[in-house]
Structures are given as structure tokens and as C-alpha cells.
Amino acid sequence: MDLSLMNKEQKKAIQSTEGPLLIMAGAGSGKTRVLTHRVAYLLEDRDVPARNILAITFTNKAAREMRERVSALITEGTQDMWISTFHSMCVRILRSNINHLGYENSFSILDPTDQKSVVKDILKRRNLDPKQHNPRNIIGFISDKKNQLIRPEQSIAEAAAYPDTLYSEMYHDYQQILYRNSALDFDDLIMLTIELFDKEPKVLEYYQNRFQYIHVDEYQDTNHAQYRLITQLAAKYRNICVVGDSDQSIYKFRGADIANILNFEDDYPEAVVIKLEQNYRSSKNILDAANAVIENNTERKPKALRTARDGGPKLQNIVADSERGEAEEVVGNILDLAKKYSHSEMAILYRTNAQSRAMEDTFVKSNIPYKMVGGIKFYDRKEIKDLMSYLKVVLNPNDDISFERIINTPKRGIGPKTVDKLKAHGQATGISIFEGIKESDFIGIPKTAVVKLMGLVDLLEKLAQKSKFITITELVDEVLESTGYIEVLESEKTIEARSRIENLDEFKTVTREFDRDNEISDELLFAFLSDMALVSDQDGIEDDSGVTMMTMHASKGLEFKVVFIVGLEEGIFPSRRVIYDDKELEEERRLMYVALTRAEDHLFLSRANSRMIFGKTESNMQSRFLSEIPEELVEGGGAFAQDDFSSTGSAPKKRTPKRSRVVTNNSGVSFAIGDKVSHKKFGDGIISAIKGEGDSQELDIIFTKVGVKRLLANFAPIEKKE
């Protein structure tokens, strides 16, 4: 293995193959190169069989790329090596072993929509009001428990007070329903694998022996369950290599525990620790800005990235009037830069997917090619979900959740009454809807409905038999035709129906690709469905040309020559909900750090003086993260000072001077964002945002004593200070 291009630390990381190893890899420090070379080194120089290596990545796309890059380095095959995400790995393990836990090996994987409908069902059955108990919160509660490996029984026992007591009961219901359906949600994939290993030591030992060398990427974003799983697998050989950067931990909201990486040396006292602090990606100005921002976090181990790339262009500041103006400025700069860079070397990063709309509109108008990551989810479309539900039922007829979706789709005269009866029957006897239909003659369902139900069961059973001998594409065609789904759409002749048909055709390009890579077998349908369930938004990014638009979260691990970070306003980024929570604010700052360090050459920082949010115009102060960037790194210097609304350096000339939004109240006094005011009751404060129009304009004011208040501009008893 040729390691001559590696620095000292990188070499050490690659060659320290035995025992626990922690690689603290700063942004752009060549982490992926180190990982791929390390794996290649194991295979070629240490003669470790491919089947004894496991590498866990954050996305399926990263897994694919890693396999390709390792294959390019060596002559041996990499087929037997497991490179996958936590979830894909668990699906694979459970597929062969979950019967030990009483589930069917042809289990279904629930998507978030399915989860929601299960919870809604539970609420209905318990006669609870979904307004009082938001299904989202309940799903969140259940997910938290599962990430902490707390089973329903334990959750009930530990619940101290309402609503935890109630939610624990509902968690119990939920888990029972899933079990009866042989359905697993995403969190179950991890939790049940651990449970399997606890219950069946022989199975665990098999995988311990199999995975003698374990690698985990993005270790700072693992949750407790994932941590436990890795601990179990690595317990025998202790060849565990984890890579991460605590400054890039951005998934706490879904259970990631930064302690996993911080405590690694306690878990493995013999661990070797290597720091990669040499950055190969960004120019000095960009890196200095990122370092300056992240230093504002108090809860971190000091660390400073170095770069060999001197200077580079300064950061550029964009201030626009509206979100539309912001998009236009971004487009203007892209047109300028297009001489030097290809579109695919540029990216636009935002905090939330909702912000993409204005960007997208402007891009369409100006004819710049772009690709969006996430957001509009292809697989969330009704017709795709219907089709997937058919496939899920063909594989696992006991999946009531999917079965309910298709029992009357397309319309075949089976109404809610009939479905209710089947469900009630199922609950009483413990059998699935599918099985219940066979007894439907006896539970008070009208004869006509019974005939239709029988026809459906017959159809599904035929499809299930066929599915073992045909490709997925053929199966999809069978489903669409034999159910009459396509026929109904074709007869509709509306634009909408037409686009649905197009989407289904589009779906078949996915199945064709899958069929090309996979042989026909009993496993085929299961493999297809679990692949589909686990595709993430980030997996959609392919190399084709066009400017990339995505959330900052989705940008982790990627790099671009030119990066625009847009919507840098208080309340947008950092998000309104975290501004008064120091812990969460630090996570938000880490997200800023991730976004900044994506850029190699050019970095634009953009905000708008006002924008539409939920149908209302809002004005927000500039993001505090902007003020944390030293002035001298920015084009024109001092561009981020609070009162400066000057425009950027090299953008199109047509811009008009920008002015902050001003409100005049009934007494004729004007207020602007950033003004210091004094309130009769709340004391001193500063105006952070102006929203709404006309008489209903509101001010968000941060008071020193009582925190943030939203007041009507016209009537608030406030006076301007200074």
C-alpha cells in the first residue's frame, strides 16, 4: 500500500490496525481517505479476509462510495466486506435471525407515515384527542425510549408522572401492534438487534467472529443504542476504530450522544488516539472564520485546524430585501462564478427545506441547472406509497398497516365500516386483517363486500406466488395491472393522473436498476423493500451537473468549491426554538461550523431584511453567527457590524441600497430592528424582529429580565432609548 502521500498522523491511523483506535478528524482532514486506505491496508498488507471487516457509514451513498474507493486501491475483491449504515446492517442480521424474537423473517419496515397512522389508531382506540396529544410528540417519546433501549414495560414502571405514564402505555400498545404485524420501525432495527444478541449469545458470537475489524464513521452522531450495538460486536476482538469530530455533532435532536466519542478512552483504556488537524479542503480565510465561530462554544475540547492553503478570497456578504432578492443575488453571483467553476462545484445551504422554494423559483426562471436534495420526497407521493404498500402486503400479508392502505385502493367498494369490522375482529382474535377476511362471512360483513374481499385475497396470494419467480419490475407491472390501478388512472384523463402515471414510470427506472444488480430469488422482494425503506435523502445526490441545494444537515461530509449559506437571520438560523437554550444553541453553532467548512474557495454569507414565513412577512436581526466572524476575513471589512446594511462586493450592479425595516406606531415614534427600548412593565430590551403588516405589526423584543415577548407595535407601552 502506497502511503507516501499521507502525513504522519494519517499514516499512523492507517497502520494502527490492532486494538481500539479513536481518530479525531477535523473537517476536511482527509478522514475518508484515511478510512478507505486503512481498510485497503488491512486487506492487502495484513491479509485480513474481506469477510472479517465491517465498516459503518452514515449514509448508503457514503457506503457505496467507500466500497468503490477501496476497490480502486487494491486487487482483491471487496464483495464479502460489510460496508453499510447501522440500519442496513441490522436489517441484514435480523433477516436471518429475527425469528428468535418471534417476528416473521419477512418483516416489514415502517416509514414515518405508517408510524403516525399507528399512533392515531391508538389514540382513537383510547378515545383520546389528537389535538391534546400530538402524534408527533408520542412518536418522539417512543423513539427516545428505543434509543435508550428502554422497553415498554420498563417505561411504564419508570414513568413518574403524566403524561409519561400515558405515553408509556401507548408505547406498549404501539409495540404490540408492530409485533402483531411483524413490522419494525427504524429504531426497532437497532434495538431488536441488540435484544437478539442479548438473548442469543451464539448469534452474537457468530457476528463477533465475523467482524474482527470494525470501523464506525461519524461516531459523534451515534446514539446510545448504536453505541451498545458496537460495544457488543467489538467485545471479543476489540479491534474497533471510530472516527469523528465532536465539533460536527449535529444530530442530538434525534438521540445522538456526544458522550460516546468523549468517553471512548474510558471504555477502552488501551485505546490509541490520533488527531487529524491538518485541513486540506478550505482556504485560510474560510477556516479562520469557522474556527472563530466554533470557539464560542464553551463545551468543547480546544482544537484548531490548520490549512496549508494561504489566504484565498475573502468571505462575501449578501444582504437582500426579501427572500426573493436573496435568491436573485445568489443567482447573480453564480452567473459570475460560472466562468471559473462548473455548476456542480457550487452549493446552496439553508437551515430548513422550506427555504428552498424561493431559491428554486428563481433558478427555474434563470435557467441555471440545479438539483435539490431532500424536500419533495418522491417516495412520499401517494401513488408510490400505494404501490409500496401492495408490495409490502405481497411479502408480508400480516402487515395490516399497509393492507389498510390498499384494501380499497383503487376503489373496489370496501368501505370504512367493513374495515372497522375486520379490525375489531382482528383485535378480538389476534389475527391479521388478511387472515380475518377468510372468516369475513361470519362477522356481519355484507355478502357483496365479502365477495370483493375474497377476490382481493385471491389476487394477493397469486401475486405472492409469482413474486418468487419474476423481477421486481415485472412484479410492479403485475400489481399495477391486476389491481386495475393503472386503468383507473388512465381513465381519469386529468393532469394529476397523468403525472401520477409518470411517477410510477419513474419508479420503474428504480426497479430496473435494482433488477440489474440482483438475481431473481426468494430474497428479492425483501431486499428491494428494505433498500427502499432505508434510502435517505442524501442518497439521492448523484454526480450529474447542476448547483446543489440542500439543508446544512444534509451537507455533512460533502465539499464544494463555492458555498452559499442563506437565511443567516436570528430566528431562522439559529432557529427560533433554540435561541434561549444554551445547549441547543451550541448544537446550532456546530451546524454553522459544518456549513462553513464545506467550502473550499468561495464562501458567501447571505440574509434578507424581511421574508415571508407561514404567509406572514417577518424581519429578523442578522444571525449572531455572522457577528462571530472576524471583520478582516470579510470583503469590505466590517460588513457584519450590526448597523451595516451595505451590499456585497462583486455581485450584479443593479442593486439598490438596503434599508432595515422600520415600524411607526400610533404616537409617531419609529422603531427598527436593533433599537434599544424600555417597556413600562418588562424593563429594558432590544428589538429582535418585526413581523406582520399594517395595524397588526408585531415586535419581538428581547428583555433583559423577562426574556422574549411579542408585542403589537401600535399599542406596546415602549419608549425608545438613547
Add this chain to the structure above:
DNA sequence: CGGCAAAAAGGCATT
């Protein structure tokens, strides 16, 4: 039972 229109609700980041 099915279809349409009006009303209401929800609204971050994701495997």
C-alpha cells in the same frame, strides 16, 4: 359508498 368542497390544522433537521 364515493366525491367534492369547505374548514381546520400544522408548520426543523432524518435513518
Add this chain to the structure above:
DNA sequence: CTTTTTGCCG
């Protein structure tokens, strides 16, 4: 502003 739910009528 969008998406989902509800309610009414043929």
C-alpha cells in the same frame, strides 16, 4: 401558505 380532515349530498 400547504396539507389534511370533516361534512354534506347525490
